[in-house]
Amino acid sequence: MKVSRPRFAIYLGVYLFCFVALSPYGIADQHATDSAVSYHSQVVPLLKRSCQGCHHPGDPNGDLIVTSYADLKRGGMAGDAIVPGEPDESLLIELISGDEPAMPQNQEPLSTEEVELFRRWILEGAHDDTPDEVDDMDEGNHPIYTVPPVVTALAYSPDGSTLAVSGFREILLYDTTNFELKARLVGKAHRIESLMYTADGKILGMAGGSPAQFGEVQLWDTATNSLIKAIRSSYDTVYGLSFSPDASRVAFGCSDQTVRVLSVEGEKELIKFDNHSDWVFGTVFSTDGSHFVSAGRDTALKLVEVDTGSFVDDINSSNKGYGEINTIARHPTEDWVLNGGEDRIPRLYKIFREIRRDVGNTDFNLIQAYEAQSGTIEGVAFSADGSQFATGSGGGEARIYNTEDGTRLASMQGDAVGVFSVSFHPNGTQLATGGFDGKIRIFDTATGKLLNAFMSVPIEPAGSEDVALVVTGMT
Ligand code: HEC
Structure with a gap:
């Protein structure tokens, strides 16, 4: 155990010394002050x-x-x-x-x-004697699972070699040629809510945290699978990570209704945007990195200038009763943002307004509203060239659409209960889905055929291991 015993012992020693040697009450009054x-x-x-x-x-x-x-x-x-x-x-x-x-x-x-x-x-000096977190988990000591964890995030590496999958306290990396587990990236945050690679594939970013304790952004070096840094922010789990195109900044949404932007290098908080009125689940940068868009439970898609942190525009029409937004994705080459959520309809918007807002506040930025999905939309993703997008929804269905004309190209059972995350292989031939039942499913995007299904984490038989490490339920 690497608990703080030595530190505590030193404190105690110092205290005892102080009381015996320095206490004005001396030995006689030791009773009242004999322990700090x-x-x-x-x-x-x-x-x-x-x-x-x-x-x-x-x-x-x-x-x-x-x-x-x-x-x-x-x-x-x-x-x-x-x-x-x-x-x-x-x-x-x-x-x-x-x-x-x-x-x-x-x-x-x-x-x-x-x-x-x-x-x-x-x-006595107002000392902090809080013991260090008892934490036996690290690279060599992984969480042990007796039941499958919910898969909340998935991401293919830009070169297509790796599929990153959320676990409990760890990110699991699968080799996409044989779907064998090749690395486990164990961190401090209990929940992994969002995974994204930088465009050059050198960094894998994670947003998550431990509920009611801290939010955390982790940056992993993909060459060595080592943690570059973990940056804590806010007092709760954070969501919807995105990198600016040059990977110098990272944005994410928080349950305290803010969006934060940090500099990757200096770890400094550059922006704390507080114009939302509810939890924020998604962020994306514009293609040139000058702006970001954020969205969440308050139903608004908000456009914000990065340099000043100031609010620019409500991209969607706020008075249409569209419902909470759970997920957003930016088109890979255009300044278009796709969103989905409560009302089951994927909507594609222009990020920058071309027609002035009207009194009627009509949805002028809307490019297209697509067919309603079979459940609330929990995940959306574009293919690498943007010609297709996928949805994952509550109920377990995943679908693929032609972005331009809205034709449905495939429908798949992406999870037994609900799909929370979808990701296209960069070559466009495969779609990965993950969700409530803990399985990763790989589909052929041309036919919708299931190519492979495997458990997102190794599952151990119950009762076989140290209880302290066993993950027994939803993370
Ligand atoms: C029912 C609410 C409430 C509880 C409980 C409470 N506080 Fe406060 N506290 C306040 C408010 C309100 C202020 C701001 C004071 C003001 O502006 O008059 C404050 C201010 C303070 C400040 C001054 C902070 C500053 O820098 O201005 C201190 C110190 C403080 N509280 C200590 C405590 C301690 C210690 C306790 C528990 C023993 C406590 N409070 C319990 C409501 C509370």
């Missing part, structure tokens, strides 16, 4: 019970977040809430003390003992 206040086991439970309700990342009162040590240390609107070693200089102590404490606001004050606990913790 633990942030992890004493302070955190108090924060959770009495403070977190109003000081959580979703809507932090006074800009103060208490759900992590780093956030608490960062302080709030008024600056530092705690000054290590100086309880009397700490705003937090001031607000929870006195005859009518201001915090917790309008609630039962903390008990004298609880206030004293905060005081002592700060006096």
Whole structure:
């Protein structure tokens, strides 16, 4: 185990030293102070019970977040809430003390003992003794599955040699010549929501995270299958990854209704776009990288300028009652965006407006609305030349269409329950589907014939392995 025992032991040692050697109370009063206040086991439970309700990342009162040590240390609107070693200089102590404490606001004050606990913790240096995540998973130690995980994302590499598939905490790479598993990329994020290769195929990008903990973007070097970097952003799983054409930027959607754009090199957040009114599931860049389009539950397709981060246009008509958008894809060579979702109709739009918006707000950017699918649309993808696109929907059907005239070219059973992701082989001859039942299916795009079906992950018989690593349900 690579848990933080040594670190903890050092802290403990330091504390004991301090109390024995430096405590003003000396040995006689050792009883009250013989062990240091633990942030992890004493302070955190108090924060959770009495403070977190109003000081959580979703809507932090006074800009103060208490759900992590780093956030608490960062302080709030008024600056530092705690000054290590100086309880009397700490705003937090001031607000929870006195005859009518201001915090917790309008609630039962903390008990004298609880206030004293905060005081002592700060006096002792306000240390973070949170143990490191117990984490035995890495390259050599993969998750073990007893039931199939839902497949949420699929992507062929641009050279067609590899099919990347989402698993639990890992991305699985399959050789497309024999569909054998050739690598497993294990990371920290529990959920893999979106996979995309850069155009040159050198980087495989992932957007996902661990629900209610962190969102994460991972960038993997496809030559070595090693993690280049994992960038955390927001406090929840993130969705709909896309790279700018030059791969210098990465965009993704968040459950906090924002779209974020990061620089790949500097890992800096360049844009936090907050003009959506619900979760954002998809992002795409324009062909020249000057703009991006984002969409999600609020039904709007929004156009945003990359340099300024400013909103440019609602691409689709917002008053048509189209329903939530689950997925979007950009045409490989044109500034056209295809979207699908709740109302089952794939719609293709021009990204840039050519006709001025009218009072009636008619759908002027719409190029074509296609045939309704048999279920809510969960995944869309273009073929490499853009002449065809595929849909995957709830109910398990996948279909292929001629982009230009809307002819349906193939219908396939892409999953027993629901298809969540579709991807064309770059040479256009094959379509991969993945979804609820955990199987990957490969279809011939010309005939719709099933060429191959295999489980997305190796499944172990139940009870055969260390329980801690067993993935037992939907991720
Ligand atoms: C019922 C809601 C609520 C609860 C519970 C609550 N707070 Fe607050 N807190 C607020 C509000 C609102 C503010 C902003 C104060 C203002 O503007 O008057 C605030 C501000 C603060 C600030 C000042 C932040 C700054 O920099 O301006 C601190 C420190 C603070 N709270 C600590 C706590 C602690 C510690 C607890 C738990 C013991 C707690 N709060 C519980 C509502 C709450």
